[in-house]
Amino acid sequence: MMELLMYKLSELWYWLKDVVTDSVKLFYFLVGGLMIVFSIFAVEAKKTVDALIALSAVSLLSVLIFIMLRAPDVAITEAAVGSGLASAVMLFALWKTKVGEKK
Amino acid sequence: MRRIWALLIVWIFLSFLINNVLPILPEFGKFDFFMRAIFDIIHKSTKDNYEPVEFKKSANREDGSANVVTSIVVNYRSFDTLGEVTVLFTAALGVGILSASLKRKSFLEFDEHFVLKIATGIILPLILLFGAYIFIHGHLTPGGGFPGGTVIALGMLLLMLSDKQFKVTDVAKHTEQVAGSGYVVVGLLGMALSGVFLMNFLPTGVVGNLFSAGVVPIVYVLIGFKVGAELSSIISEMKEG
Amino acid sequence: MVYNIAFIIMGIGIYGIVSQKNLFKQLISLSLIDTGVNIFIIGLGYLEGMEAPIYSAITPVAKFVDPLPQALVLTAIVIGVGTLALGAMLLVHISEQYGSVDPDEIRVAKEVIE
Numbered sequence: 001m002m003e004l005l006m007y008k009l010s011e012l013w014y015w016l017k018d019v020v021t022d023s024v025k026l027f028y029f030l031v032g033g034l035m036i037v038f039s040i041f042a043v044e045a046k047k048t049v050d051a052l053i054a055l056s057a058v059s060l061l062s063v064l065i066f067i068m069l070r071a072p073d074v075a076i077t078e079a080a081v082g083s084g085l086a087s088a089v090m091l092f093a094l095w096k097t098k099v100g101e102k103k
Numbered sequence: 104m105r106r107i108w109a110l111l112i113v114w115i116f117l118s119f120l121i122n123n124v125l126p127i128l129p130e131f132g133k134f135d136f137f138m139r140a141i142f143d144i145i146h147k148s149t150k151d152n153y154e155p156v157e158f159k160k161s162a163n164r165e166d167g168s169a170n171v172v173t174s175i176v177v178n179y180r181s182f183d184t185l186g187e188v189t190v191l192f193t194a195a196l197g198v199g200i201l202s203a204s205l206k207r208k209s210f211l212e213f214d215e216h217f218v219l220k221i222a223t224g225i226i227l228p229l230i231l232l233f234g235a236y237i238f239i240h241g242h243l244t245p246g247g248g249f250p251g252g253t254v255i256a257l258g259m260l261l262l263m264l265s266d267k268q269f270k271v272t273d274v275a276k277h278t279e280q281v282a283g284s285g286y287v288v289v290g291l292l293g294m295a296l297s298g299v300f301l302m303n304f305l306p307t308g309v310v311g312n313l314f315s316a317g318v319v320p321i322v323y324v325l326i327g328f329k330v331g332a333e334l335s336s337i338i339s340e341m342k343e344g
Numbered sequence: 345m346v347y348n349i350a351f352i353i354m355g356i357g358i359y360g361i362v363s364q365k366n367l368f369k370q371l372i373s374l375s376l377i378d379t380g381v382n383i384f385i386i387g388l389g390y391l392e393g394m395e396a397p398i399y400s401a402i403t404p405v406a407k408f409v410d411p412l413p414q415a416l417v418l419t420a421i422v423i424g425v426g427t428l429a430l431g432a433m434l435l436v437h438i439s440e441q442y443g444s445v446d447p448d449e450i451r452v453a454k455e456v457i458e
Contacts, residue, residue, distance in 0.1 A: 025345065028345050028346065028349070029345070032345070032346075032348075032349040035349065035353065036349070036352055036353070036356070039353055039356045039357075039376055040356060042360075042372060042373075042376065043356060043357075043359065043360035043364065043369065043372075043373060043376075048366065048368050048369065051368075051369060051372050052372065055372050055375060055376065058353075058376065058379060059379065062379055062382070062383055065346070065349075065383055066383075066386060069346070069386050069387060069389075069390050069409075070390065070394070070395060070396045070397075070409045071386050071396070071409075071414045071417075072245035072396050072398070073170075073172045073173075073245045073246065073247065073414055073418060074382075074386060074414050074417050074418060074421070075245075076237075076245055076246050076250045077247075077249055077250045077253075077418055077421050077422070078382075078421055079250075080250040080253040080254055080257070081249075081250070081253055081421055081422065081425050082379075082421075084253065084257045084260070085253060085256070085257070085334065085425055086375065086425060086428055088260060088338060089337070089338070089341060089428060089429050089432055090368075090371075090372075090428070090432055092211065092338070092341040092342055092432075093341065093432035093433065093435060093436050094368065095211055096209060096211075096341075096436050097435070097436055097439040097440075097445065099209045099211075105362070105363045105365075106363050108362065108363075109358075109359045109362040109363035110359070112358065112359075112362055113355045113356075113358055113359045113362075116354075116355060116358060117351060117352075117355045120351050121348075121351065125347060128347070128388070131345070131346065131347070131387070131390065132390050132391060132392035133391075133392065141410060141411065141412055144411070144412070145397075145406050145408060145411070146406065155405060155406070156399070156405075156406065157404050157405060158399045158400060158401065158403075158404040159404075169398060169399040169400065170397075170398050170399075171397040171398065171399075171408065171411045172397060172411050172414050172415050172418070175411060175412065175415040176415050176418060176419075180415065183419065184419070187419045187422060187423065190423055190426055191422065191426050193426075194426035194427070194429055194430050197430045197433070198429055198430060198433045201433045201434065201436075201437055202433065205436070205437065205440060206440065207440060244398070245396075245398065247418075249418065249422055310399060311399065337429055341432075341433070
C-alpha cells in the first residue's frame with residue numbers, strides 16, 4: 001500500500017520536472033491551471049456579480065490559448081465578444097432584477 | 104445532497120471521456136496531412152490542377168483572398184454564414200419583443216462625470232475607425248465582419264454610459280434591414296449571372312491586393328454594418344425598459 | 345495537454361448546472377461549457393511547426409495549420425452570445441412575474457397563483 005503511494009508520487013514528481021523544463025508545456029500548465037481555478041470560483045461564489053467577473057476572466061485567458069494554437073481570427077472574435085458584450089448584457093439584466101425586488 | 108449527485112454525474116462523464124475518447128484521437132500535433140480534406144481550399148482550386156499559390160504573384164484563382172479562413176466562411180460555405188446572420192436576427196427580435204411587454208418599466212440612471220466625458224471625446228473616433236478597419240480588410244488580415252461589428256457596438260456603449268441624453272434611434276433599425284437584405288440580393292445576383300445561388304461573380308485579382316477576391320469584401324462590409332447595428336440595439340433595449 | 349484542460353472545464357460547467365440553485369448561475373455555467381468545447385475543437389486542428397493560415401510576407405507559400413475547425417468555431421462563438429442575451433432577457437421577465445430567481449420559490453409561487 002505504501003509502495004503504491006510512493007510510486008504515484010514519484011511519477012508525479014517526474015511529470016512536474018518534465019513540464020518545468022519545456023517552456024511551451026509550462027505555458028499551457030500555468031494558463032490552464034489559472035483557468036480551472038477561476039472557473040471553480042465562478043460556480044461557487046456567493047454573490048452573482050463575482051461569478052460574472054470570473055467568467056470574463058476565463059474568456060480572456062482562453063484568448064491566450066487560441067493564440068498559442070495559431071488561430072488569430074478566433075482570438076480577435078473571442079476577445080471582442082467575451083470581454084465586452086457578455087459582461088454588459090448580463091450586468092444590465094442583473095441590475096433590472098434587483099431594482100424590481102426592492103419594492 | 105445535490106452536490107453529491109452532481110459530483111457523481113461529473114465523475115461518470117469525465118471518466119467516459121478520458122478513457123474511451125482520448126485514445127482514439129490522433130496525437131496532439133502530429134503531421135497527418137493526407138487524411139485531412141483541405142488540400143483544395145489551401146491551394147485555392149477545386150478542379151484538380153494544383154499550382155502553388157504565392158503571395159502577390161498568382162492571379163485569377165477561383166477565390167483570391169489571402170486569408171484562408173475568410174475564403175471558407177464567405178465563399179465556400181456562404182450559406183452557413185447566411186444561417187448565422189438569421190440566428191443573430193432572431194435573438195435581437197426576441198429581446199425586442201420581450202422588452203416591450205414588461206409592465207414595470209425601470210430606467211437605469213447613471214450620474215454624469217466630467218472625466219468620462221472628456222475621455223470619450225478623445226477616444227471614440229479611434230474606436231470607430233478601428234472597427235471599420237477590421238471589417239474592411241477582412242480578406243487580408245485576421246478579423247472580418249463579426250468582430251468589426253462588435254467593436255462598433257462597444258463604441259456605442261461607451262457613448263451611452265457617458266451621456267445621459269443619448270438614445271439609439273430608428274436609424275439603427277433601418278441600417279440593419281438594408282444590410283441584411285443586401286446579403287440576399289448579392290446572392291440572387293450571383294444566381295442571375297452564373298446559375299448558382301451566392302456564386303462569386305466579380306473578377307478576382309492578384310492575391311494580396313485590396314481590390315481582390317470578388318464578392319468577399321462587399322459581403323463583409325454588409326455583415327459589419329448589420330452586426331454593429333443589431334448589437335447596439337440589443338444593448339439599448341436592455342438599458343431602457 | 346490541451347484536451348485535458350478542455351474536458352475539465354466542461355466537467356465544471358456540468359457540475360454548475362446540476363448543483364446550483366440560482367438561475368443566473370446556471371446561465372453562467374452554460375457559457376462555461378461553450379468555452380470548453382471551442383478550445384477542444386481548435387486543439388484538434390494544430391499541426392506542429394506550421395504557422396497561422398494567412399498568405400503574407402512572412403509565409404508566402406502554404407505552410408499552414410488546419411483552417412477548417414477555425415471557420416466552424418467562428419460561427420459557434422457568435423451563436424453563444426446570442427443565446428446568452430436571449431436567456432438573460434427571459435430571466436428578467438420571470439423575476440418580474442414570480443418575484444425571485446430561485447426554482448423552489450417559483451414552484452411555490454405558481455401553486456399560490458392557481
